[in-house]
Amino acid sequence: MTTSARDPHEHYDAADVRALIEENPLAWVVAGGGSEATTLPLIGEFGEEGQLTALVGHFARGNPIEDALLTDPRATILFTGPQGHIPTRLALRDNWAPTWNYARVRVDAEITLTPERTGQAVDLLLQAMEGSGEDAWSVDALGDRYAGMIARIVGFRAVVTRVRGRFKLGQGEDLATLQSIIAGLPDRELARWMERFNADRLQQ
Structure with missing residues (x-):
């Protein structure tokens, strides 16, 4: 995947997009032509070739972005x-x-509210964040409180129309210069991503 034949900073593939989203799931969701925005953790859905096809999340009822999306489902997700x-x-x-x-990814999408799948949206996020081991937290721990909590949030699915x-x-x-910067950079996550995007040269 690439968005520019000339700009090396816009050369990437589906695996790069997936890695960025999975490592950094908190995104700005901007709706209503920019009139409303909120930050939400989102979980990606990916096609057979690894391309991002949709994002799943949830937000609290009463969040102003809800009315904005009901008026216009188009959104920009950053x-x-x-x-x-x-x-x-x-x-x-x-x-x-x-x-x-x-490193950044902009996703244009159309969002559909899915109140009937709110529980699934919550479970997806928990699975991604908590895992499935013995120590993973489960909504079962809420007991009778779960019904009240789930009634105060709404799930949604954002169908991707464009990724940049x-x-x-x-x-x-x-x-x-690249090797010197990577070796001395205190932020090792940033250094790791620099290594990822320059792997061929660094292996020479």
């Missing part, structure tokens, strides 16, 4: 991955200007 300042000292070159590296990513992770740096 995921931000690792990001941070890259100072000149890491490049070991005085003539190298500091920069900011980041931008991953500015050192692709334009010469190899020696």
Whole structure:
């Protein structure tokens, strides 16, 4: 997958999108032509070729975004991955200007509220966050409180219409500068994503 034949920061594939969303599930959901926005953890659905096809989530009843989506189901969903300042000292070159590296994905989608599947939306999130081991928390622990809780939230499914990513992770740096930055970067998550997007060069 790519959105630009010339910009190396817009070269990515479906696996990169999936990894960013699964590692950073909290997204801005912007609806109503930008009139309403909220942050929500979302779980992705993926097609046979690994492409993002939908996102599932839930929010509290009364959230202003509910009315906005009922009026217009179109929404922009913004995921931000690792990001941070890259100072000149890491490049070991005085003539190298500091920069900011980041990974982000923008998803355009149409959202349908699915109150009949609210419980499933909650379970999906719990499965992703808690896992399925013996120590995983379950809604069963709520007992009689569960019915009251689930009545105060509503599930939704966002069908993806477009995905646009931008991953500015050192692709334009010469190899020696790239290696120096990665080695000295305190944020090891950002360093790991820089390694991911420059794997071919770093393995030379």
